[in-house]
Structures are given as structure tokens and as C-alpha cells.
Amino acid sequence: xxxxxxxxxxxxxxxxxxxxxxxxxxxxxxxxxxxxxxxxxxxxxxxxxxxxxxxxxxxxxxxxxxxxxxxxxxxxxxxxxxxxxxxxxxxxxxxxxxxxxxxxxxxxxxxxxxxxxxxxxxxxxxxxxxxxxxxxxxxxxxxxxxxxxxxxxxxxxxxxxxxxxxxxxxxxxxxxxxxxxxxxxxxxxxxxxxxxxxxxxxxxxxxxxxxxxxxxxxxxxxxxxxxxxxxxxxxxxxxxxxxxxxxxxxxxxxxxxxxxxxxxxxxxxxxxxxxxxxxxxxxxxxxxxxxxxxxxxxxxxxxxxxxxxxxxxxxxxxxxxxxxxxxxxxxxxxxxxxxxxxxxxxxxxxxxxxxxxxxxxxxxxxxxxxxxxxxxxxxxxxxxxxxxxxxxxxxxxxxxxxxxxxxxxxxxxxxxxxxxxxxxxxxxxxxxxxxxxxxxxxxxxxxxxxxxxxxxxxxxxxxxxxxxxxxxxxxxxxxxxxxxxxxxxxxxxxxxxxxxxxx
Amino acid sequence: xxxxxxxxxxxxxxxxxxxxxxxxxxxxxxxxxxxxxxxxxxxxxxxxxxxxxxxxxxxxxxxxxxxxxxxxxxxxxxxxxxxxxxxxxxxxxxxxxxxxxxxxxxxxxxxxxxxxxxxxxxxxxxxxxxxxxxxxxxxxxxxxxxxxxxxxxxxxxxxxxxxxxxxxxxxxxxxxxxxxxxxxxxxxxxxxxxxxxxxxxxxxxxxxxxxxxxxxxxxxxxxxxxxxxxxxxxxxxxxxxxxxxxx
Numbered sequence: 001x002x003x004x005x006x007x008x009x010x011x012x013x014x015x016x017x018x019x020x021x022x023x024x025x026x027x028x029x030x031x032x033x034x035x036x037x038x039x040x041x042x043x044x045x046x047x048x049x050x051x052x053x054x055x056x057x058x059x060x061x062x063x064x065x066x067x068x069x070x071x072x073x074x075x076x077x078x079x080x081x082x083x084x085x086x087x088x089x090x091x092x093x094x095x096x097x098x099x100x101x102x103x104x105x106x107x108x109x110x111x112x113x114x115x116x117x118x119x120x121x122x123x124x125x126x127x128x129x130x131x132x133x134x135x136x137x138x139x140x141x142x143x144x145x146x147x148x149x150x151x152x153x154x155x156x157x158x159x160x161x162x163x164x165x166x167x168x169x170x171x172x173x174x175x176x177x178x179x180x181x182x183x184x185x186x187x188x189x190x191x192x193x194x195x196x197x198x199x200x201x202x203x204x205x206x207x208x209x210x211x212x213x214x215x216x217x218x219x220x221x222x223x224x225x226x227x228x229x230x231x232x233x234x235x236x237x238x239x240x241x242x243x244x245x246x247x248x249x250x251x252x253x254x255x256x257x258x259x260x261x262x263x264x265x266x267x268x269x270x271x272x273x274x275x276x277x278x279x280x281x282x283x284x285x286x287x288x289x290x291x292x293x294x295x296x297x298x299x300x301x302x303x304x305x306x307x308x309x310x311x312x313x314x315x316x317x318x319x320x321x322x323x324x325x326x327x328x329x330x331x332x333x334x335x336x337x338x339x340x341x342x343x344x345x346x347x348x349x350x351x352x353x354x355x356x357x358x359x360x361x362x363x364x365x366x367x368x369x370x371x372x373x374x375x376x377x378x379x380x381x382x383x384x385x386x387x388x389x390x391x392x393x394x395x396x397x398x399x400x401x402x403x404x405x406x407x408x409x410x411x412x413x414x415x416x417x418x419x420x421x422x423x424x425x426x427x428x429x430x431x432x433x434x435x436x437x438x439x440x441x442x443x444x445x446x447x448x449x450x451x452x453x454x455x456x457x458x459x460x461x462x463x464x465x466x467x468x469x470x471x472x473x474x475x476x477x478x479x480x481x482x483x484x485x486x487x488x489x490x491x492x493x494x495x496x497x498x499x500x501x502x503x
Numbered sequence: 504x505x506x507x508x509x510x511x512x513x514x515x516x517x518x519x520x521x522x523x524x525x526x527x528x529x530x531x532x533x534x535x536x537x538x539x540x541x542x543x544x545x546x547x548x549x550x551x552x553x554x555x556x557x558x559x560x561x562x563x564x565x566x567x568x569x570x571x572x573x574x575x576x577x578x579x580x581x582x583x584x585x586x587x588x589x590x591x592x593x594x595x596x597x598x599x600x601x602x603x604x605x606x607x608x609x610x611x612x613x614x615x616x617x618x619x620x621x622x623x624x625x626x627x628x629x630x631x632x633x634x635x636x637x638x639x640x641x642x643x644x645x646x647x648x649x650x651x652x653x654x655x656x657x658x659x660x661x662x663x664x665x666x667x668x669x670x671x672x673x674x675x676x677x678x679x680x681x682x683x684x685x686x687x688x689x690x691x692x693x694x695x696x697x698x699x700x701x702x703x704x705x706x707x708x709x710x711x712x713x714x715x716x717x718x719x720x721x722x723x724x725x726x727x728x729x730x731x732x733x734x735x736x737x738x739x740x741x742x743x744x745x746x747x748x749x750x
Contacts, residue, residue: 110680111680112680112716129679129680129682129683151681151684152632152684152688154663154664155631155645155661155663156631156633156641156644156645156661157633157641158633158636158638158641159633159634159681159684179680180635180678180680180681180684181633181635181636181675181678181680181681182635182678182679182680182716183635183676183678183711183714183716183717184711184714184715184716184717185711185714187714188711188713188714191713192713195553195555196555196556196710198555199555199556199572199574199710200710200711202710203637203639203704203709203710203711203734204637205637205638206636206637206638206639206640206641206642206735207638207639207642209639250642263507263510263511264510266514266649266650267510267514267650269646269648269649269650270514270517270649270650270651272646272649273646273649273651276646277529280528280529280531280532281529281531282531283531284531284532284533284573284575284588285532285533285573285734286643286735286737287639287642287735289572289574289639289734290572290573290574290575290576298574298575298576298579299531319513319514322506322509322510322513323510325506326506326507326510329506422579424553424576424579424580425553425555425576497638498638499635499636499637499638502635502678
């Protein structure tokens with residue numbers, strides 16, 4: 001692979017080992033890699049010695065890293081190579097004021113001033129409140145009307161703005177403008193004492209507490225040289241799967257509700273709570289917050305907790321099977337789910353969709369298989385049967401993953417005799433001048449955290465990527481030529497994170 | 504149709520008898536802390552040092568439940584010598600000061616703001632505003648609508664429009680980017696209205712305290728009537744607070 005450096009998930013390497021090539025070489029290598037079935041894991045900017053650097057972590061079957069130096073602008077990869085770069089380049093422009101030239105839709109991502117205090121790429125005045133002065137996609141014509149929704153929505157849901165261009169019921173274009181949830185997490189993570197990091201990462205997206213915090217703790221463990229005992233790894237893997245099951249069940253319930261089929265909506269809603277309670281049995285918190293710490297877990301799993309989890313799985317498994325059958329065999333449900341919000345495999349590949357959104361369109365990638373962590377290494381793999389890319393497929397994939405995850409938990413429980421001890425937050429000194437990237441398959445898909453430390457071992461750049469960062473564009477494309485009344489259904493079938501995107 | 508009936512029979516009635524009967528949460532759940540005020544000061548300092556939220560006031564021997572995320576590190580590190588967390592989920596308060604607690608909280612039901620009960624005791628319609636919440640608070644508020652909690656049986660509902668609401672229920676540390684939408688929503692609610700701050704984020708900024716991108720304290724923007732601590736508050740904490748404050 002020429003100058004691309006192959007790395008392992010969660011492996012600490014010296015920053016000096018990251019190849020830094022000329023921009024032309026960078027562009028050539030990256031374009032070649034991405035067009036040959038390669039995907040972007042991370043692509044971000046940082047400042048080193050007063051110079052702007054771009055760093056890319058990319059994957060095919062393996063993981064690679066590459067960097068280059070740029071000035072105040074660089075030719076856009078979105079324009080010349082692939083749509084996969086689209087949001088990443090907008091983020092670079094917003095965070096560091098570096099302009100990707102000829103970017104087809106250069107617009108802010110989250111609405112905040114850049115980190116370098118240089119003139120704003122978008123000409124925004126951040127003293128003004130969002131929504132500021134920025135353009136939306138326009139469709140012109142006498143029969144066209146525009147529908148604006150949000151940021152505050154009708155349900156108990158996070159804020160975001162949706163702008164539809166419609167002809168009658170039909171949506172020609174949907175543009176999704178987020179940023180309302182921006183909390184400045186990446187900067188916060190570099191400035192606070194290490195003891196705060198797990199607590200902050202658990203709240204990047206509360207429904208992915210375990211997933212994001214695993215990424216954080218694995219990175220800190222790697223940088224500080226901490227080891228984790230096998231028993232704790234099992235607890236972490238079980239927690240990750242419980243999180244996945246609870247969220248998938250919740251979404252199946254919400255999908256039932258969106259097509260006004262209330263019995264399964266009520267049943268799924270209640271069963272989801274049972275799985276959150278299992279996380280509470282493990283950790284004391286229904287979202288598993290506080291469970292994962294650098295070096296292990298705050299609570300070990302004794303025979304008592306293992307028995308409760310096993311008992312509940314046994315009780316809920318047939319109930320779930322029956323309620324899923326009720327949902328998926330109802331004609332009214334099929335009529336609404338099938339051929340709605342279809343994302344073709346080609347489109348999914350072009351956009352680089354991950355997680356169940358990608359798998360429902362036929363992209364098999366699952367980070368638990370490609371870059372396994374914790375106790376996931378030798379576990380059986382899931383296969384998805386329905387990959388048409390519509391709402392039905394995205395719902396079906398959830399069902400398959402619920403069944404698979406329950407199987408994984410049972411397998412892990414059988415191994416739960418492994419030694420483990422509880423961990424408290426400890427003082428750590430991080431490897432100086434180092435780089436680490438961690439990847440986990442959160443319930444929405446590929447999560448990744450990337451850390452860079454300076455000569456004193458202080459974190460100078462903390463980059464977080466939630467799978468939603470890839471997938472929101474997928475939702476926008478799914479709505480093309482759909483009826484606007486199908487939007488809630490499509491939205492729920494993706495169920496992306498607003499705060500995970502907005503950070 | 505037969506499938507619906509079969510599932511209905513299998514599911515049965517799952518609604519909790521709470522509040523008529525008490526409900527016990529699993530022992531690992533961390534609710535209202537019990538503070539040992541006779542604890543050795545060196546152990547208290549240890550707890551203070553390990554707290555990610557700076558929520559422990561060592562000299563006063565108190566915990567600020569508005570900042571606390573109930574992570575349990577202080578209990579772990581002191582082996583319970585200074586703090587142990589009870590399974591008491593009833594933690595709502597009517598004032599911010601009351602959350603700075605020595606392990607006790609004033610009884611919510613006896614609070615002077617009984618006029619809320621008169622106004623909204625029979626029917627309370629709330630508009631939820633997520634102002635940069637991480638979706639954990641939102642999810643555990645949504646859960647109140649599921650059959651187990653069945654919030655509607657108490658005459659309490661979450662509604663789609665602020666115009667239909669008697670108040671707002673706010674989660675999240677209030678990002679700068681949500682400030683104006685939050686205030687617009689508040690203003691759209693007809694008076695008299697009630698404001699509920701749910702979760703450590705809306706009370707103190709929660710895990711994000713110190714970030715320049717958030718405002719971090721709902722009470723500094725609009726007057727808060729009811730504070731519900733937690734990260735996120737357990738659904739029963741929210742239910743307990745709503746029932747005791749309004750019913």
C-alpha cells in the first residue's frame with residue numbers, strides 16, 4: 001500500500017511513525033484507496049508546530065493511517081474522488097478554517113467558531129444565534145413548495161432541522177441541518193482531568209454510553225499500558241450487546257407506532273425497559289453509565305447477576321419472537337415498510353453507510369468481525385437475509401441482530417467464570433507523542449475515537465466519530481421521491497443520533 | 504387478529520402498582536446517597552479527589568446532587584465509609600439549594616408551591632425540550648409512556664405543541680445553539696406555566712460543565728420550579744417527582 005501505514009485497532013504508535021507525505025501523494029494514495037472499496041474511519045485536521053495537518057484513518061479489511069501538511073486550503077476530495085469525504089471536509093473547514101476548494105456544498109456542520117481563530121470559511125457571525133445566515137438546497141418551479149421542520153419536534157426527541165422541497169406529497173430533496181446539540185465535546189476532552197473522560201464519553205450519545213466509553217477507555221488503556229482481565233472483558237461485551245438489543249427493540253416499537261400498529265409498540269416499549277433494567281443490574285444505571293473504566297469495569301458480574309440476566313433472556317426470548325412475528329406478518333405493516341425509503345447498495349457504498357443502515361443495503365461490514373475488541377473475538381457472526389435497503393430491511397436487520405446478540409450474551413455467560421476484579425478510576429500517565437485509534441461496533445454502527453498526545457503525554461487532539469456522521473446523508477437520500485408522510489417512518493428506521501453527530 | 508389477541512394474553516397486564524404499593528429497585532441502583540458525617544476527613548478528601556463532577560463538598564460533608572451523575576466512584580473508593588447510595592429514587596426538589604444535600608431532602612409534597620397542585624393536579628400537559636441532551640434523559644422520559652409506568656393514568660401527558668402545554672420539561676446542558684429555540688418554546692406556553700429541569704445537565708451542565716459551548720444552568724435563563732437530579736433520572740425518580748409535586 002505504498003506509504004499507508006497499517007495499524008491495529010487500539011494500538012498505540014509514535015506520532016513520528018505516522019507517514020506524513022506531500023499533499024499530491026496524499027491525494028493520490030487516498031483517492032486510490034477509497035475508490036478501491038475503501039472506507040473512511042476518520043479524516044480530520046489538527047495543528048502541529050504551527051502547521052495544519054490532515055490525518056486520515058481508512059479501512060478495507062485492514063486499518064491504515066496517513067497524514068499530510070496543508071496551508072489554508074486544499075483541493076476537495078468530495079469533488080474529485082468520493083462523496084464519502086463530503087461531511088468530513090465540511091467538518092475540517094468548520095473546526096480549523098481550512099477550505100476544501102471546489103467542495104460542492106461547503107456549508108457549516110454544527111455552527112461554531114473555528115479552533116484557530118482564523119476568519120470563518122462560511123462567513124458566519126457566531127454572535128448571531130443558529131439558524132444563522134446560510135443557504136439550503138432549493139428546487140425551483142411553480143408547483144414546488146418547501147416544508148421546514150424543527151429544531152423542536154413534536155415528540156420527546158432531540159432537536160434538528162429538516163428542510164423538504166416537495167411537489168405535492170412527493171419529496172424531491174431533503175436537507176438535514178443539525179448542530180443544535182453542539183456541546184464542544186472534542187475540545188472539552190482535551191482540557192479536563194482524565195478522571196472526567198469516561199463520564200463525558202458516556203454522554204456523547206446517551207443511548208451509546210457503553211459503545212463510546214469503550215472507545216475512550218480502550219484508547220486510554222492503550223496509551224497508559226493498562227491491561228484488562230478476561231472477566232471484565234466479558235462484562236464489557238455483554239453490556240455492549242445489551243445496549244444493542246435495548247435500542248433495536250425500542251426502534252421496532254417506535255416503527256410500529258409510526259404505522260399506527262399500537263399493540264407491538266406497547267409491547268416492544270415495555271420489553272426494551274426490561275433490557276435497560278439488565279444494564280442496571282450490571283452497572284447500577286439503566287444506560288450502563290459508570291460501568292466501563294480504564295483498566296476494567298466498576299462492578300464485576302457475580303453468579304447472581306449472571307443468573308438474573310440468563311433468566312430474563314429465557315423469559316423474554318419467546319415474547320420477543322411472538323411480538324416480532326406480530327409486527328412483521330401484519331399486511332398493513334408490510335404495505336408501509338416495503339419499498340419505502342430505499343437506499344440501493346450502490347448508493348450505500350457511495351456514501352459509506354455503516355451499521356444496520358449499511359447492512360440493510362447489503363454492506364456486510366461489522367466492526368465486531370473486522371476489528372474485534374473485548375471478548376468479541378471468537379464469537380459467532382451474524383448474517384442478514386433481507387438486504388433491499390428499504391424500511392422493511394432496516395427493521396428486519398434489527399430483529400436478526402436482536403436474536404444474534406441474545407445468542408452472544410448466552411455464549412458469554414457460559415464463559416463468565418473467568419477471573420475478574422473491579423476497577424476504580426486510577427491515575428494514569430499517557431504515552432507521550434503518541435497516536436491511537438479505537439473502533440467498536442456500537443448499536444448504530446462503527447464508532448471511532450482517535451487520540452493524539454504531546455511530548456508531556458497530554459491529549460492535544462481528541463477526535464470522536466459517531467456512526468451517525470456517515471449515515472445522516474443516507475436518510476436524506478432515502479427520502480428522494482418518497483411521500484413526505486413517510487418521513488417519520490424512514491427517520492425511525494435509521495434512528496440516528498443528533499447529539500452524537502453534533503458532539 | 505388472532506395473533507394480536509394471543510400476544511395480548513401473553514403480555515398480560517404489566518403496569519406497576521406503584522405508587523399504591525412500594526417498588527424495590529435492584530440493589531446496584533444508586534439513588535439518594537447516605538452520608539456518614541463522622542467519616543475520617545482523609546477518606547472524604549479521597550472521595551473529593553475521585554469525583555469527576557466536583558460534586559462533593561468535603562468541608563460541609565455534603566453532595567451536590569445537581570452536579571452528581573451517580574457514578575458511584577466515591578462509594579467504591581471509600582468502600583462506603585463516606586458515601587453509600589441507597590435505593591431511594593425519590594430525589595426531586597423545588598429549589599436548587601436543597602439539592603446540595605447532607606443525605607436528606609425536604610419533602611417535596613409539603614413544599615409551599617402547592618398552588619401547582621391546584622392548577623395542574625387533575626391534568627398536567629408537558630412539552631419536552633431537549634436542549635443538547637444526550638438522549639438518555641429523553642429516552643427515560645419516553646419510557647414513562649410505556650405500559651409499565653403508564654403515565655397517562657395519572658392525567659399527565661407529553662404533548663406535541665407548547666401551545667397545548669402547561670409547562671416545559673427541559674433536558675440537556677442547553678447548548679448555545681438551542682438557547683433561542685428553548686426560550687421561544689417557553690414563551691409559547693400559555694401562563695401560568697411550570698418549568699422542570701430534568702437531569703444533571705439542565706441543572707448544572709452535568710458531564711459537560713466548563714464547556715464554553717453550553718449555558719449549563721436552566722435556572723439562570725428561566726425560573727425553574729422543579730429539579731429532578733440524575734444522569735439520567737430513573738423513570739421512577741421522574742414519576743415520583745411529578746406525582747409528589749402536582750398530585
